[in-house]
Amino acid sequence: MMLQLDHIETYLDQFHILQGVSLSVQAGSITVLFGRNGAGKTTTLRSIMGLAPIRHGQIRYLGEEIGHLPTYSIARKGIGYVPENQGIFHDFTVEETFRLAMQKNDDEQKEKLAWMLDLFPDLGHYWKKKSGHLSGGQKQMLAIARAYVNSNGLLLIDEPSKGLAPIMVEKLMFHIESMKQKTTVLLVEQNFMMASMIGEQYYLMDEGKIVRGGAMQELKDDADTRQKYLGIA
Ligand SMILES: Nc1ncnc2c1ncn2[C@@H]1O[C@H](COP(=O)(O)OP(=O)(O)OP(=O)(O)O)[C@@H](O)[C@H]1O
Helix, strand or coil: CCCCEEEEEEEEECCCEEEEEEEEECCCCCEEEECCCCCCCCHHHHHCCCEEEEEEEEEEEEEEEECCCCCCHHHCCCEEECCCCCCCCCCHHHHHHHHHHHCCHHHHHHHHHHHHHHCCHHHHHCCEEHHHHEEEEEEHHHHHHHHHHHCEEEEEECCCCCCCCCHHHHHHHHHHHHCCCCCEEEECCCHHHHHHHHEEEEEEEECEEEEEEEEEHHCCCCCCHHHHHHHCC
């Protein structure tokens, strides 16, 4: 397993938010984390990144325990994180965003950037444009591409479809699916229709716990579970 969470417990202030979350992500796959608002999906990603430190449990990345490392060490191990708000600097152009992100700027990173520009041609078209002036979908692509050039294996992406028009969501999901050739993705997504088309594995969270997990097809076939935890038939 590329990433393995074993019974992690995370508190935010005095609140016990993650109550024994276990999940695993296989290399070269897309795993989707579903759950209604407030279920703990973002806190799970933040816990993996060390931004919401875990109090108990273990997080292993490529067999190595990373659960108590600081965020910069976790990022340096090659885990890329695309937060819900994208974390983009609006005054920077697309070019400047990559220049800042690609600290190594070695052949490997250059190759990764070339692949991203191939996958997201809009970024090349708007190379000199300020990030703040990009559309919502373009900003999302920029955030994903920036995380990708610095990661070496695993990308955590938090609700990339949020606020996007349906056609844009479709395009973005298609792009994320293409990324599977070269990376592994743990995706938090509320859009079941779209995410279930690209993800092979899923986990379903409710009230800080994983309540279901397995092959995506099982959730596709299980309208009762979807209704119960996601409110969709
Ligand atoms: N700083 C905080 N202090 C206390 N509780 C918090 C804090 N941040 C989030 N929470 C609570 O933790 C729970 C999990 O939040 P989280 O953002 O992980 O959920 P989520 O599944 O990502 O939700 P959404 O789909 O709405 O983004 C929620 O009940 C939320 O109110």
